[in-house]
Amino acid sequence: MPTSADPAQRPAQLALANGLRVRLLPQRASSQAAALLRVHAGSHDAPTDYPGLAHFLEHLLFLGSRDYPAADGLMPFVQGHGGQLNASTRERHTDFFFQIPARHFEHALLRLLDMLAHPLLDPDAQLREREVLHAEFHARAQDAETLCDAALGRAMAPAHPFSGFHAGNRETLPVEDHAFQQALFGYHRRFYQAGQIELLLAGPQTPEILLQLAELAAAKLPAGRVASPQAPALCKTKDGWLRLQLDSVQPRLLIAFVFDGVREQSPAALDYLGVWVESQAPGGLAQQLREAGLCRSVKLRVPYWYEDQGVAVIEMLPMEKGNDERATLVDAVLDWLRFFSEGAHWPSCWEDYRLIRRRNLQVAEPLAQLRYWVEPWAWGADSDEAGIRQALAAITRQVTDYAPLVLTADATVCPIIDTEGFPLRMAFEAALQPNRIDWEWQQPARNPWLSGEVARHEARGLPTALSWSGPQDKGGQGALFLRWQFTGGLPSSSLWHALAHVIRPSIWAAHQAGVALQFDDVGDAWLLRLEGFAEAIPTILGDIIALFAAPPATAFIEDSRHADNDTLRGDTMLLRQLLDRLPRMLGPAVTTLNSPVQADSAELTKTWQCAIWQGLAVGFAEDMSGPIAHALEALPGRSVLANSAVTNTPHKRWLSVGNQAPRDDTALLLFCPLPAITPECEAAWRVLAKQLEGAFYRRLRSELQLGYAVFSRFSQFGSRTGIVFGVQSPTASAAQILEHIEAFLSSFREKLAEDTAAFSEQLAREAANTHVADEMDLRARASQAWQSLMSGHEIDHPQQVAAAMRALKPHDLTAASEALRRGTGGWVVLSNAAAPNMSWT
Known part of the structure; x- marks a missing residue:
């Protein structure tokens, strides 16, 4: 079987005898193996009488199978061996995926196959799991993104499933009814068979062994044929503006575009467009809107896509001025889309897009690569550039020629509407008229961290507080950690927020360059972490250090608007927010998180003067020590090898x-x-x-x-x-x-x-x-x-x-x-x- 060392080479799809489609990714430099199994059926394929049945079945499959009881099933097995796993039910597909040390891969794969092919579907377990889904329904009923998408669905033709409710709850899942059980088992028989399944495997095994595992999987699954139901036409029944009442979240503004009958390359074109919509580069859309005081962030997401139809949303978090001038903000985005669709920008932007995708694939773990390649938008070295460019032109022409749906989500009081699904308070409103602005858009600046090369050489000596740990990583990756502790007492949390604010564009740019950049406040210390493409890390570190030493004055002004306090957001899971806060609350003896005091550059200078730092470099080649040591010369604070032992007390x-x-x-x-x-x-x-x-x-x-x-x-x-x-x-x-x-x-x-x-x-x-x-x-x-x-x-x-x-x-x-x-x-x-x-x- 042919293989390629090029991470951007799309893995070929094989069709096995019983209909199972397979992609294999041999990765000799990894100790981990991963599997992703996509069932090409999801919530829109479930019987309309039982919303949530597809998601319910996904849950039930983890509760025991013919050969493996729940206590010895996939979830405890993978977690018990230090792996990761999850599952996800979307509109037209359901994914099951895990990553585990390679020596346990076959045993995990057998458990996955058995739970999909031979689930117990025990009636008592169904009753218990329905309560879990009901709790999840209530949690999702407070999720801003879920409610915004449900509101957009109210403007779609009622015959299309995008306008319906598919999450499921206690009322829509009558597990006691014989008809429901027939529907549940029927859905499983129809879709959980080889013809409806795509399997991707990655790991350090040889291509021959991976193929043997794929054939083993095919033997465990019932044979079948592809059943691709046709979706009805996707169209808007109402144009104009909508308003949704969301009381506990930051206001947001959504511009939604509806597509039907578009080109095959449209998902890839939207992925390309999304990179530039979200770009934090100087001259980009996000930066210009932020400087104009209109918008804090902008992103493109695709809440629904199937075959040749879908919904794309440009979502913004407006500033106060942007809330007051929503029509101007919408007009600015549409004007930028017209500007960006001009052909003159394509060559350099396409080249940067290719570099971004290639770099991210170079550093991705096996499971991340599988989740990338399974998607229809995935760029690869064999992608049809001309086709994607034509699809982009068609998409941008459509979104700029036809009025989009505009949804405002904020605390404005709206009436409760009649709905079978999530509770919505919303109304349709008249479109606002923009104040026209001559924006003088620019092409986003190129990311210097994507293509810059570092002059490699060995350092004559490293700081005593920097530990250097080998061996060199075979995949060309490295990890650098830095910690600052403060001898003059804990710094104001406002200082950390100011620095965290100023490096947000750097986090985005580093990610594009294949480096995960993280800056944390853990209560009694600040932590900086850079992991990924080793050659980019010294340059990124040097630029970050310069920002830390002398951030722009605006950082301290913006900080007061973004600093965390004791307010919990309504658009993020509560437990996740608590986990984010826990590290910095374990340090000082505090009982609550208080609003930070405004900081300034003088306080930052004083704080750096009493800071001591310690670091660790892992996986770098020896000739990378010189560039790293050179960058560390400008690091604020003193290099001290500190003892960090903590004594816990029974309080x-x-x-x-x-x-x-x-x-x-x-x-x-x-x-x-x-x-x-x-x-x-x-x-x-x-x-x-x-x-x-x-x-x-x-x-x-x-x-x-x-x-x-x-x-x-x-x-x-x-x-x-x-x-x-x-x-x-x-x-x-x-x-x-x-x-x-x-x-x-x-x-x-x-x-x-x-x-x-x-x-x-x-x-x-x-x-x-x-x-x-x-x-x-x-x-x-x-x-x-x-x-x-x-x-x-x-x-x-x-x-x-x-x-x-x-x-x-x-x-x-x-x-x-x-x-x-x-x-x-x-x-x-x-x-x-x-x-x-x-x-x-």
Whole structure:
């Protein structure tokens, strides 16, 4: 089988005997393997009498199959071996995907195939899972993007499924009815067969072995033929402007375009257009709208696409002036689209687009590559440039010649409308007239980090605070970490927000260049992280350092508008927002997040003067040490090898983040730090966390049905390490959630104490064997080394923990479980609710 070392070479599609379509991506430089299975059927293919049936089935498939009970199914297997997995039901397809260390790949693949081909679909499990979907429905009913798309659907022809409701809830999923069960099993038989399935496999296996695995998959799936239902015509029934009432989110403005009967290359053309719509480059649309005081951000997304029809949305977050001049903002975007459709911009913009896509593929993990290549818009070295250019011309001609739908989503009061799905408060309104502006648009500046080459040479000497860790990554990637601590007390959080604001365009540009750039405040330190294409990192670092040392004055002005306070957004999942806040709340002894004080350049200068920094470089070639050392010469602060060991105390702290009125859910994180910073303690808690994970999920999500967002895992936040539990519930209070967690920990501890067989030596050995990151997995290796240094350990700390795991005895797990239950290392709760009693500080 022919293979290519070119990451932009589109993998060929093979058709196996029973109809299964396969793409294979051999990746010799990876220690991970991944699978993505796409069933070409989704929510629009489900019976209209049962909205949500397709999504419901996706959930049910994880609840046990013929050869693998739920406790030994795909989810616990992949998570237990340090992998990642998920599933997604869209309008016309359903995806199941996972990534796992390559040695476990076949066992995971067999579990995936069995759950798709032979699910149990147990009636009692269906009843429990319906409650989970009902909770998810309530959460999505507060999601801004979901509600905006539902509002746009009200302007479409009612015969088209885009105008309908497909999420599902308790009322639309009558699992007790025989007719529903017939529909559920019928949908599974019709679509979960080889003719409807596309399978993509990636990993370090040889092409021949990957093909054998694909043929194994084909043998496990029933044969069948492709069934591609025709969608009715997609058209608007109403033109003009809509308004949607959203009370707890930042106002947004959407311009929606409807396409039907367009060219085959239209999805690729929209992807190309989206890169330039969202560009943060000087002279680009986003930058000019921001400088005009109209808009903070702009992006293009495609909420629906099937065959030759779809809906594309340009979504903006207006500033105050933009809210007042919405028609001018809409007119500006349409005017820019006319400008950008001119042929003179194509050659250089197309070349940059190719460089961006190629660079991102160079650094993508196996699963990310599969998720890229499965999409119809994916650019590859074989893409039809002329066809994409013609499709772009047709699209831009259509969007500029016909009036779009314009949706304003803000807190303006609107009437409740009759709908079978998500509750909507909306109205149609008259179109506004713009104030015409001569914008004098420019072609976005080219990204210098895409094509610049660094002069390689070895450094004569590296700063003592920079640890250099090999070996060189075979895929040409590297990772650089920096941490600043402050000897003159903690800096104002407003300073961090100012710097975070000023590097936002750099984050975007670095991503284009194949480097993930992250700047975090963890309460007692600032962290800078650059991972990806090694050759670009020194240049990016040098430019970031210059911005950190002397940010423009506007950064401090803008900061006051964007700094986080105790307000939770209504457009992002509560648990995710709490997880984002937790690291910086673990440092100082605070009980809430307060609005930061306005900062200025003088305060920043003073802060840098009392800063000390420490760093780690992983995976770079030796001749990259010179460019990195040169960039670090301008780094603010002093180079000091600091001891970061943290001593935890058995205090119970409750940290509250203010909730917003219309939100009904309660979210709670319980973080339990290690009681001792030793390899032995960490080994016991890591193995204990693996035992807890599945049991906690089953108890609180499946049995108690508290909500669809439930998890537990071993985690590190800044320099603090421990086990974190998370629950988001539409029905339980914070006090009730905490009671359920405490009850679970007590019962689990009793089980360990009474039954020594509950301690699995095999689990401990497997944890030891997989704990030390593979040398070929740069991201995992770099992250593990950095976490060790952050916790005050040496880089070889993971090897010490692995050795301690191999020596674990049953009483070690029992003692760890008791220490966890009692909060020997302290408990920290972060919630959108107040503490239930005075026992919490």
